[in-house]
Amino acid sequence: MLNIEELKFDEKGLIPAIVVDAETKDVLTLAYMNRESLEISLKEKKTCFFSRSRQSLWRKGETSGNFQHIVSITADCDRDALVVLVDKEGPACHEGTDSCFTAPVFENEERSAFSLAGLYDLLVGRKLEKKEGSYTTYLFEKGIDKILKKVGEECTEVIIAGKADDKKETVYEIADLAYHVMVLMVEMGISLSDIHTELASRHVIDHKVKQEKMTK
Numbered sequence: 001m002l003n004i005e006e007l008k009f010d011e012k013g014l015i016p017a018i019v020v021d022a023e024t025k026d027v028l029t030l031a032y033m034n035r036e037s038l039e040i041s042l043k044e045k046k047t048c049f050f051s052r053s054r055q056s057l058w059r060k061g062e063t064s065g066n067f068q069h070i071v072s073i074t075a076d077c078d079r080d081a082l083v084v085l086v087d088k089e090g091p092a093c094h095e096g097t098d099s100c101f102t103a104p105v106f107e108n109e110e111r112s113a114f115s116l117a118g119l120y121d122l123l124v125g126r127k128l129e130k131k132e133g134s135y136t137t138y139l140f141e142k143g144i145d146k147i148l149k150k151v152g153e154e155c156t157e158v159i160i161a162g163k164a165d166d167k168k169e170t171v172y173e174i175a176d177l178a179y180h181v182m183v184l185m186v187e188m189g190i191s192l193s194d195i196h197t198e199l200a201s202r203h204v205i206d207h208k209v210k211q212e213k214m215t216k
Helices: 033-042 116-129 135-142 143-163 168-188 193-216
Strands: 013-023 027-032 047-049 055-057 068-075 082-088
Touching: 027 033, 027 047, 027 082, 033 047, 033 055, 033 068, 116 135, 116 168, 116 193, 135 143, 135 168, 143 168
Parallel strands: 013 082
Antiparallel strands: 013 027, 047 055, 068 082
């Protein structure tokens, strides 16, 4: 582990801190820390920055309640920049958006990034807008029974492909299952964050069990 003395602050005593959502891996904001704000961040396990415009410290969330709980802080190879991984409460941006980076400058349509969060948002859109001719809209219109039936069918397809030891087909069927499960999630108002939180709680339990076994 590095200590603060090994970091390189600029001539104004600042170091850039790129804040990243620990769950989605989205870049939330670019802020700056000085030695004192970094020490506070490490002590309180919440982000504290130095405002270049106000020339003062500010704890993220102290007025808005949108705290950022620090998961990890990593320095780059030159030790002059930080990546701060956080679990956030509420929007990261003062404009009320999840991220400060919301203004597209360029996007290569041939290489547009896929994400589960993006797929989830698309499904939510289909539920709200009911786009004609959309299979997803069809599922939402048919309701929970139809959605559950499809989840069951896709589970069976995964089992059949897995039993046949067909990796390519199993991947295909798991993708189908994942899609239909996410449709079910949207239908029931279950977010990706809800699943992430549940899995994270199980990870902690599993880690404790492993430690107990090692001490016996």
